Amino acid sequence: MKSGEGKLGKKDAVASTIFLKKNRRGQVTIFIIIAIMIVALGLLVYFMYPKLKTTLGIGTKDPVGYIQSCVEDDIKEATETVSLQGGSISPEHYILYDDAKVEYLCYTNEYYKLCTVQQAMLKQHIESEIKNKINQKVDSCFNSLKEDYEKRGYNFQLKTGTKKVELLPKRVIATFDYSLTLTKENTEKYTSFNFILDNNLYELVAIAESIVESETLQGDAETTLYMAYYPDLKVEKKIKEDGTKIYILTDRNKGNKFQFASRSNAF
Amino acid sequence: MHFKMAEKKIYAFCIFFMFLIFLTGIVSAAFFCCEKTKGGAWCQSMGSESDCDPNYGRVQTSCDATSYCRLGTCINQQEGNCMPNTPQKVCEEDRGFWSDKKRDDLPQCQLGCCLIGEQAAFVTHVACNRLGSLYGTNVSYRTNIKDELQCLASATSYEKGACVYEEDYVRTCKLTTQKACQDSGLSKVEFHKGYLCTAVELGTNCAPTEKTKCVENKDEVYFIDTCNNIGNVYDSSKVKDVAYWTKIQEPTCSDNAGNKNSRSCGDCDYYAGSICKGKKIGESTDYGDYICKNLDCTEYKGADFDLGSYPRHGETWCATDTKSGQANNLPGSSYYRMVCYNGEVTIEQCDVFRQKICIENNSLGFGIANCRPNLYLDCFGQNNSDDCLLREERDCQWIKDYYFYYDAAGTFGGIQKSNSSSPAGMCVPLNAPGMAFWNEGGICVLGSAQCIVKYERGLIDKWGKKPWKPIENKECLEAAWANKMNDICMSLGDCGSKVNYIGQEGYKNKDVVKTQAPEV
Numbered sequence: 001m002k003s004g005e006g007k008l009g010k011k012d013a014v015a016s017t018i019f020l021k022k023n024r025r026g027q028v029t030i031f032i033i034i035a036i037m038i039v040a041l042g043l044l045v046y047f048m049y050p051k052l053k054t055t056l057g058i059g060t061k062d063p064v065g066y067i068q069s070c071v072e073d074d075i076k077e078a079t080e081t082v083s084l085q086g087g088s089i090s091p092e093h094y095i096l097y098d099d100a101k102v103e104y105l106c107y108t109n110e111y112y113k114l115c116t117v118q119q120a121m122l123k124q125h126i127e128s129e130i131k132n133k134i135n136q137k138v139d140s141c142f143n144s145l146k147e148d149y150e151k152r153g154y155n156f157q158l159k160t161g162t163k164k165v166e167l168l169p170k171r172v173i174a175t176f177d178y179s180l181t182l183t184k185e186n187t188e189k190y191t192s193f194n195f196i197l198d199n200n201l202y203e204l205v206a207i208a209e210s211i212v213e214s215e216t217l218q219g220d221a222e223t224t225l226y227m228a229y230y231p232d233l234k235v236e237k238k239i240k241e242d243g244t245k246i247y248i249l250t251d252r253n254k255g256n257k258f259q260f261a262s263r264s265n266a267f
Numbered sequence: 268m269h270f271k272m273a274e275k276k277i278y279a280f281c282i283f284f285m286f287l288i289f290l291t292g293i294v295s296a297a298f299f300c301c302e303k304t305k306g307g308a309w310c311q312s313m314g315s316e317s318d319c320d321p322n323y324g325r326v327q328t329s330c331d332a333t334s335y336c337r338l339g340t341c342i343n344q345q346e347g348n349c350m351p352n353t354p355q356k357v358c359e360e361d362r363g364f365w366s367d368k369k370r371d372d373l374p375q376c377q378l379g380c381c382l383i384g385e386q387a388a389f390v391t392h393v394a395c396n397r398l399g400s401l402y403g404t405n406v407s408y409r410t411n412i413k414d415e416l417q418c419l420a421s422a423t424s425y426e427k428g429a430c431v432y433e434e435d436y437v438r439t440c441k442l443t444t445q446k447a448c449q450d451s452g453l454s455k456v457e458f459h460k461g462y463l464c465t466a467v468e469l470g471t472n473c474a475p476t477e478k479t480k481c482v483e484n485k486d487e488v489y490f491i492d493t494c495n496n497i498g499n500v501y502d503s504s505k506v507k508d509v510a511y512w513t514k515i516q517e518p519t520c521s522d523n524a525g526n527k528n529s530r531s532c533g534d535c536d537y538y539a540g541s542i543c544k545g546k547k548i549g550e551s552t553d554y555g556d557y558i559c560k561n562l563d564c565t566e567y568k569g570a571d572f573d574l575g576s577y578p579r580h581g582e583t584w585c586a587t588d589t590k591s592g593q594a595n596n597l598p599g600s601s602y603y604r605m606v607c608y609n610g611e612v613t614i615e616q617c618d619v620f621r622q623k624i625c626i627e628n629n630s631l632g633f634g635i636a637n638c639r640p641n642l643y644l645d646c647f648g649q650n651n652s653d654d655c656l657l658r659e660e661r662d663c664q665w666i667k668d669y670y671f672y673y674d675a676a677g678t679f680g681g682i683q684k685s686n687s688s689s690p691a692g693m694c695v696p697l698n699a700p701g702m703a704f705w706n707e708g709g710i711c712v713l714g715s716a717q718c719i720v721k722y723e724r725g726l727i728d729k730w731g732k733k734p735w736k737p738i739e740n741k742e743c744l745e746a747a748w749a750n751k752m753n754d755i756c757m758s759l760g761d762c763g764s765k766v767n768y769i770g771q772e773g774y775k776n777k778d779v780v781k782t783q784a785p786e787v
Contacts, residue, residue: 092307109304109311116310116330117353120341121361128361169401209348216352223615224583227608231486231537234609239616252609267622267640 063145063180067193070141071134075165075174075197078133083201086260087119087126089133095261097238097246104244105208106215106262111243115216115264122212123167123205130172131165138163138176155183167202200251204258207233207249212262219265221247243267300330302356310336310354339367342375347393349376379410380418386484387422389415427515428460431469440464440471442496464496465512475512479533479555481543487518488533488543488557501533503553527561535559540580564607571605578607582634585625586614589768596621596699598761600768604636620701624662643696647671647713655694666755667692671713682716682755684740695758704761714756714763718743 086103094101106115161177180190214221223235238246243266248259301319319325330336341350341358351370358365381395399406430448433455448458464473473494490498500518505511520532525539535541544560562580586603602617602625617623617638627636646663649655655665670690672683721739756763
């Protein structure tokens with residue numbers, strides 16, 4: 001064997017050792033990085049698990065939370081729609097304003113005559129409209145909940161009840177009196193589901209009713225009177241060519257709005 | 268040629284009645300009462316049966332005479348309010364209770380004073396109970412108070428104090444009323460009327476802070492303590508004042524003008540133009556994050572306010588959309604009421620076609636404006652200047668020396684110059700009303716004027732082919748006469764030769780006066 005052949009020379013040995021050491025350090029580095037990533041992933045899963053479950057449709061432990069998040073967007077949209085359209089989802093007798101069909105709450109087709117009230121039970125009407133709008137969605141949400149739990153091996157017993165939407169001070173509450181019993185290893189029982197929307201529609205509707213009363217008795221309503229009483233309220237009145245008035249009530253703090261039309265004592 | 272005063276009035280009213288019809292755009296006699304129209308409106312008088320929804324009642328009479336469209340009162344038994352002028356079907360659609368009686372005749376619709384906590388509301392008894400259940404508080408209903416202002420004034424502010432109690436072996440405190448303190452169910456409760464929770468002698472764990480907050484239903488900025496109770500109204504000079512943190516006191520730092528944007532005082536007043544709000548960039552306070560926000564419309568830069576001045580919160584004033592420099596009441600123009608509230612100016616149009624005008628009053632140093640009807644309709648029926656200019660009853664102007672001429676048959680003959688046996692002038696609208704002039708001429712026909720100019724020429728002048736000389740009414744050949752007639756015409760409405768509200772000329776301006784002089 002010649003020198004350096006088949007046998008490592010001194011230089012080669014040193015280089016080799018250095019190479020091996022570097023290689024080992026690189027491996028260690030990689031292992032450390034992998035370890036950090038595993039720990040980070042673990043922490044992520046630990047803190048984000050409920051949301052991950054919901055996002056990935058893994059299934060939620062809490063049916064109440066599931067139903068709330070399921071109906072939330074529809075309730076918000078329905079509330080917004082009725083607010084801009086004078087209280088109805090599909091207005092029948094309306095005037096177009098700003099691309100919205102704004103329903104008449106008080107109307108006469110004649111001139112120099114006081115209007116006839118077209119919607120006397122406004123609060124109940126709005127509650128009914130929102131409820132009818134979300135009806136199908138609620139059923140669909142409970143069906144999805146059922147599928148999810150049954151996939152996970154739960155015994156899902158649902159007794160349907162009434163659906164109710166209420167306008168209350170500073171909030172809109174949707175309540176579903178459904179009775180749910182979940183059984184797997186233990187039994188969980190839920191007797192009611194609800195969703196609370198932060199909205200001043202109750203207050204705005206009360207003001208609207210007062211304005212309608214003024215329109216039918218006097219032919220007009222004084223906007224500054226309401227703004228003087230309620231600092232957070234903005235009342236605008238827009239007059240159309242045929243004498244129709246569009247009233248726009250806005251909560252200055254939250255931006256909630258309710259608008260409707262009236263035609264009374266048109267000149 | 269003579270005229271009869273009484274006949275003239277009758278004919279004048281006839282013409283203006285027709286003008287009213289043109290203005291309304293509909294025939295005044297409505298034949299069918301539709302329980303519901305095809306457009307979805309309830310209880311409307313329509314000109315044709317075909318306008319009615321066939322699934323509902325319809326009859327050829329006025330709606331008041333029908334059973335289905337008789338107006339009554341709709342009672343909302345849940346909320347306790349009563350809506351007048353409501354048809355039965357409309358009421359019962361959403362489970363309301365309908366009565367054919369007027370609202371004032373129904374016992375359940377009588378208003379009384381409802382006291383809910385420290386607030387008052389002038390509502391029905393049912394509404395009062397409803398409010399109590401909604402807010403979870405006991406209510407008191409007084410039927411002897413029949414006036415809303417009196418009711419609001421009767422609202423008592425229950426005296427508050429420090430409600431000291433023990434929680435987790437710590438002596439703590441809540442600022443509340445005596446009743447709320449007693450009903451709280453807290454342990455070892457003591458109520459100290461008029462004291463703040465930070466009073467040293469109470470020995471609680473609540474201490475003064477330099478923080479402030481707004482309180483619901485109150486205008487002012489308040490100090491808060493470490494237990495999140497409110498203290499007295501924010502006064503930076505008293506932040507370290509032990510006495511100011513001991514007992515509830517009235518503020519003494521007020522400038523009586525709402526303390527707008529004050530660094531040091533939180534005694535805001537909504538009616539003076541300020542209210543507690545979070546401070547924004549550019550606003551600063553000595554302590555805390557809340558300030559008496561100035562609610563005046565300081566950023567408003569309309570031409571109706573001089574440089575440097577601006578409308579105050581609550582002020583209203585009149586404006587028109589006529590281009591600057593133009594006269595008022597031009598075609599297309601309207602009157603507007605401008606409203607300043609909460610730092611924002613909103614615009615309200617009084618009415619279309621100037622059927623309403625805006626009037627304003629600044630005599631108390633505070634602008635108040637309102638829209639009211641343009642009372643021009645009975646101007647034409649006035650034949651003397653005193654009646655014509657009666658401001659309380661009408662908005663008219665008296666034009667001297669010309670009158671509306673009617674011949675013996677009662678036919679309108681235009682505007683003519685007054686003489687000893689005719690009216691001395693004419694009464695016309697002060698604020699010319701608008702109209703859809705592109706559809707009809709209407710009232711403008713009254714502005715037509717004819718002037719007969721008598722010419723004379725002798726035989727010699729005729730042989731000499733000299734021109735005719737006017738000997739009578741020669742003033743009608745002058746521009747001044749034409750302008751006068753045009754002024755009268757313009758006062759009637761969107762008539763005559765004029766520009767519109769943006770300064771654009773009418774397309775018939777050159778045809779104001781047509782003169783037909785005799786041939787030479």
